[in-house]
Amino acid sequence: MSIGRTHWAIPEGFIPGESLAGAERPLISHEAACILNAGAAVAHVAITLYFVHRDPVGPYRLKVPAERTLHLRFNELADPEPVPRDTDYASLIVSDVPIVVQHSRLDSRSAQFALVSTMAFGA
């Protein structure tokens, strides 16, 4: 069943450069775009990153198979370049078929981690 939008924006991007000492993957500070493709066709997704003082970077390209979810960590984007830490950015996510995008962050700079989550803006 197809649900969603083809354009999604996340204005508040920020990956903390620090994490709890010794944290394993689930508790390392990270930022994610959780994507649901509930439709019958693969989604071809292009992500562009926007910054305060320099030109946009991208597109980062990825696929989400039909009837699958992908919890993409911005920390792990590498091509065309990694996402800088401790830096304000924003992202625009464009798909060729409808998807739904939710933004989340786990911040473990503190000894106790903090979480945020919100639906991205879809258009």
Added chain:
Amino acid sequence: MSIGRTHWAIPEGFIPGESLAGAERPLISHEAACILNAGAAVAHVAITLYFVHRDPVGPYRLKVPAERTLHLRFNELADPEPVPRDTDYASLIVSDVPIVVQHSRLDSRSAQFALVSTMAFGA
């Protein structure tokens, strides 16, 4: 009074496998879909879960009576199968009458728990 949509998506699903030692029900790590049926007819709801590497699971079926709320814990879904812990998933919630769905999680892996809450995507 009827308010809402019939299709709701929550891309970011994740139930932490751990909780505070000795936590009682209110503070066990959990994920919830809080449903409001403000209308005059019972809502028949079907939930489908989407994963990263395997086919969708569902439907999970439940009813929300007229003029009632249900704060459904994904942890407690059992039929057709329990929701795996420490696993990325997403959910699609379909109702035969308009409802409103809000997503929340309490994560008590840390000695101090963390909370998130956001409106689901309605269509």
Added chain:
Amino acid sequence: MSIGRTHWAIPEGFIPGESLAGAERPLISHEAACILNAGAAVAHVAITLYFVHRDPVGPYRLKVPAERTLHLRFNELADPEPVPRDTDYASLIVSDVPIVVQHSRLDSRSAQFALVSTMAFGA
């Protein structure tokens, strides 16, 4: 300038019965509906609460003056009756002029408090 909707829903209502020992008002566990009336006319607002196992309660009536905000704490609603603690509920907020409603909770059951905030569902 008028902005918003006249009907807003918050499915996830829950006021923790406990707070930090000795907490003063800002850090007592509470749940709020933050209302913005940016228009030129007073907003007459009616709130109805929905529960899991009993009939709705309300309306709770209040006014938000023109060009003012009100950060309403559900903890402080009294007429027709107080909101029960440690109990799942939901709310429907109806206004005669457009308003914007944001939902937030401060949970200080833990020695370190947790916060959530999300825009309500507007229709």
Added chain:
Amino acid sequence: MSIGRTHWAIPEGFIPGESLAGAERPLISHEAACILNAGAAVAHVAITLYFVHRDPVGPYRLKVPAERTLHLRFNELADPEPVPRDTDYASLIVSDVPIVVQHSRLDSRSAQFALVSTMAFGA
């Protein structure tokens, strides 16, 4: 690529007056409006603040260049006047071109900070 709305509301404004002793800028309690201007033209933005017991204050004026993001801290607004601490307020953000606005707060009154983030209401 142009995406967004020209009017955005954030009903829940509150800047905690306290922070962790010795906190540096990233961990000082603050509230932000994260703005994405993904379009080809500069955005001229006007912010008005609404209060509980007094008239609105503003406009605060700023620009977001084409294809840039700005993570505006309300703490740092100064003209026509600073934003009062420990005071309920709301904000209305108007742009001459489409933008996307996300609201976030870092609250470090506690020894462990708390985070919230939600998309603003766009119209």
